[in-house]
Every structure is written in structure tokens, then in C-alpha cells.
Amino acid sequence: MTQELRPTPSLDAPDTVRLSLQDWLTESVYPNRKLIIPAIVIPENTGMSNITLLFDCVLDDQETMPMVARLQAQGDKLAFPEYNLPMQYAAMEALGKISGLQLPQLVAQEPSGEILGTPFYIMQRCDGRIPPDMPPYHMDGWLLDASPADRKALWNSAISMIATLHAQDPTAAPLAGFVQQYNFPKSLDEQLRYWEHYMAWGLEGAHNEACEQALAWLRQHQPEEQCLRLCWGDSRMANVIFDPTKNEIAALLDWEMLCMGDPLQDIAWWIFMDEVFSHGIGIPRLEGFPDIDTSTQLWSTLSGHKYDKLHYYRVYAGMRISLILARMSLATDGSMVEDSFASQYTLKVMSEKN
Template identity: 30%
Template structure:
């Protein structure tokens, strides 16, 4: 887990002058740009650049998000940076969620070779993925009451986002076509979900299945295919109303100061769907790290992000009793399996890992997912 994964093929020195030239056009005058750098702990999909820009007496600490280069074997087939930019703005302005302040979106790939956006950089602590926060670090060392404070505040982010009254027009940026099935399985066209109408779960699972086919169609993963079958056999009678979901709702995508959220990051998986998509993802992603920790003989954080505690806090904040959690937790494990298997295949491509004999071993939490669909 401690080994650094390769996440970019772009040269920072070559990008520096191009960033400065682009900013000069945006600001209308000369701009001084610091040396570019990348984060070291979290993030394996979009490419992230850190820099400080100074112009006309202003000094702004910036973060740029770029779609990965094709030769970097991207984790996802499509990177809609405009949608991320707009959803961050809406979350901040309409829901009061502390998403970073969105500064500029550049749709033209000319300046840096790909579309990108720039946001303000915040200061704070992020629970790391490598090494996981359940192994070591400030959150593990914190008193239990401070960890509970962080947990409740993190669930509060979901409550605020899900309860915000977005309109269909505001969320239309998430309706642009991505990799999805072109028909409904019976030969007819797939109906597009409408915000608030409850059709978001069907569209979400269909899009996830299309992503699986894109990522692993050349070498199917039987466990993930069985899990997709499990979803269909256990489909909820009432998936619930649709809301704006963050998508990658986990504490590793939140920056904290004094155990309170100050920046909510990584909106590339945002979608319209039931509230439980985010709740189950938050619960399961902690379980994923906790299982890894216990497998290494360490205690981790067994009392953190427990299902009942998270659901109780969420219901207290919103009045909505979370439903269909067994389904959504299994779906979260499946979604994470598709992504992690793609990440491991990137490592194989770059010579960092060997291809396993059993493709199910590409799913790092194989045992957990097997138990979920068998039980």
C-alpha cells in the first residue's frame, strides 16, 4: 500500500510556461506562477496540479484539474470537467457545502492539451489513502469524541447536499451522454431519468455496467458480473426520490481543520440518484480500509462510520430514514470493485504489478464482496 502509484505522464516543467501564458490571457496582464507540483497521497483519476499565481497585487493559491492523458490509461472513459466545475459551484452556492471556490473553466484543449478548470486551494488535513488513515495518522490518534465530531460533520455534508432544492435545469449538466447501454434490454430505447422522479438508480446502474464493459470487457471479472446479477435479483421496490449525489462521498475527499470540513473535493462521480448512493459509499469505503487494516493484524477504527450511527445521524438531520441499505452497500462494493480493478490494471500496464491468474483477484476486497452477494 505504501508504494506510490503512477498517476500522470505529463511533465511539470513543460506545463509551467503554458499555465502562465494561459493565466496572462485570462487576467489581462503579466502573471507570475510558482513551480507546479502534484499531491502525493490521494487521487488516481483526474490529474491535479498545485501552483500559486500572482498578478495585479493579488496572490492566489490555485489547484488545476486536468483530464488524464490517453497514454496514462485513464481510470474513467470520460472526464466532464465542465460538469465538475458547475456542480462544485452549485454545491457551494446553493447547498452551503464547502466545495472549493471555482475560478475558471477552460474548454479549449489548446493551452494545456486538454480541457481543465482552476479552483482556489484550501489548507487543512485530509485522511490519507496511502497509508490508509486506519493504519496511522492524525485521525487514528485522535480522541474518540473528536472522531465522532468529524463523522457527524461529514454525514452533515451529505444531508445539506441532498436537501438542497436544485432544479432540473441546474442539474442538466449531468445529463450529457456518457458510456451507457443504448437500449433497455428489451430492444427499446433507455428512458432518461428526470430529477426527482426516482429513475436515477436505474440509469446509475446501467452507466456503471457500461463502465465495467469499457474497463474490463477484454477480460471479464466473474465476481463483478455475479454482483451485477445480484443487483437485478434484489432490486428495490421503491428506490426513493432522486437528489444530487456527490458520488465519491468519503472522508478521503474532504479537507478538515479542527475536525470540521473546510473543502469537499473530487466531484467527478456526481450524479442524480437516491440519497443512499452517497450514504452507502461513505459507509463502505471506511469498511474497505478497516478490512485491510484488520487483515494486517491492526485494530484500525472499528467504531468509526458504523452503519447504524451514520444512518441515525442522517435521519436526525434530514428526516429521511435511509432505505435499501443492504442493496446499496453491495452496490457500493461492486462500484468500488470495478474502479479498483481498473486501477490495478493501470499498475499492470506500467509494470508495477503482475496480472493475476484469477481475474477475481483484481478486486482487492474480493472476500467482502463474495460474502455480500452470497449472504
């Protein structure tokens, strides 16, 4: 994935946004404190989904609180047809109540769009390191300097936390209220319908033969879910903040693709995203990261779920990331709309024996 494939949504009048955030936080969250936001920073390569702002809140001229704001992006070439930031906020609120799950500490949300012209929410900024996805962490970044043992520990800590998520009953507290209140895909059939619509919307009349073949194959071989669980959706290394002092997780990020489905799909996405940005682009995986069998067996042991449909859900992962890359490519040069390394790798996985 190149930088051109991931244009960062723009922010008009950043200083006006800074002052508006400063006033809103003072009034809504810290009414009896003197609050100043000295500056805001828009990190590069934050994708097409939301605008991310980094800033410090200085309280009473002495206490500094690092924060992150996520603003809903506007435009006609965004990665997804619709966004629901209040749903993401509510999901993190519910998930944050589960022992063993690490989520960012939420501060507040403004869902109406009246303050900044678009909905947003604010979180405390977590200390830690995030594996890069541009260039992929197998090519660049701090994981190159990590030992094989540390890479294994980091990987397994993430698998363990994903298993903790998948052990939760979505019909019980604290997830039941969230699941009942919000509208999002809640079965494999609903997910496939979403991606059929996504392909028609996202490609804007173009055709990606590999994605069309994969989607037809997924319909033809559609299995019954072993159970329904709340799934992270975008479960990958680049959405994990790792504690800088130990091989543990500080926070799981980015819940915009959450859904209900067979929990195996999260592990399949994790695996496919790792392999497509290594083997799929012709580079070796870093030593120490566990292989597919070891990863799925660990997840199965910890979560209690089976992984006999892993092949199906790897193809499902490939179809989704191929369509997302095609959509993102429309915002730049269009070179990956009809074909890409991801769609070709998806066909390769689809051709493997189940």
C-alpha cells in the first residue's frame, strides 16, 4: 500500500477548529477549569475514514492531558458509504467495561455536528507504539528492530485479546444494550449484502473481476455461523497500540467495521491482512510471528471457537480488502480499481484446497 492510496482527509481552518474544540471542552467537560489547546496536529496517512486530530489540553496552566479527536470526514470519495461515529463511541463504551479488553479512555462526544460542522468524539491519547501499515511493518518500522521472541509475544498478546472479545455473549451485559440499539450487519448474510452494495457503490460502474468472482464464491459456499459474536471487523496489527515498556496491548483501535458474525472472521482478517502485505507483495514475513496454524489454534483454545471454516473467511477477508483498496484507489490514480495485488492474492487463496 502506498501513501497515495491513503489520502488523509483535509481539515479546513484548523485554528478555528482548535478554538472551537477549546471552547466546547471548557463548557461541556471541564466547566470549572481553565483549559487551553495550544495546537492541533493532523497525523499523516490516517486513512479516508475519519479525520484524526492530536492535541494537548492544558488545564489550569499546569496539568497536560494528551488527547485524540476523531472527526467524521466529508467528501465524495470516502472509503465507506456511511459513518456512524456515535455507534463507534457507544461500542467502545460498552467494550471498555469488559475485563481483559483494552480500549482507549473516552472523554466525550458531540454527535450533532453543530460545533465543528461534523460529528466527533474525543479520547485520551494512549502511550505506546503502533505497527505501521504504510509501508507494511514487515518492511519498515520499529518491529524490524524487535527480537523474534518479542514479535511472537506481541502477536500472541493481540490474539489473546481478540479471543477475549469473542468469548463475550452479545445478548448479555455489557454488550446487549449496544447490539439492540444500533443498526449494523448482524449475520453473515447481512454482511454479504452490505459488500454487494459496497461493490456497486464503491467502484462507481467499474468492474473488479477478482472481487466479483470472490463474492460469487462466497455466496455459493456460504456456511452457517458457528455462533454470533460481536466482531472487531478491522482486526489487524496496525490497529493495535502496544505498551512501550512490555509486550502487551495498551488499546485496540478503529471499530468502524464492527459487525455480528462468526468470530472466526476476525482471525481470518488478522491473518489475511498480515499475509497480503507480506507474501502478497513479494516480501518475507518477519521472523518470530506465528504461522496461520499456530495462530488459529491459539485463538481457538482461548476463545472456545472452531476454525474449520478458516479458508472461507480468508477469502471473505480478501474480497473486502480488495474492494476497499479499489475504492481508495478511485481517490488517486485509479490503478487498483479493476485489479490489485490484493485481489490477485484473494484469487490465490480461493484456489487453495479447503
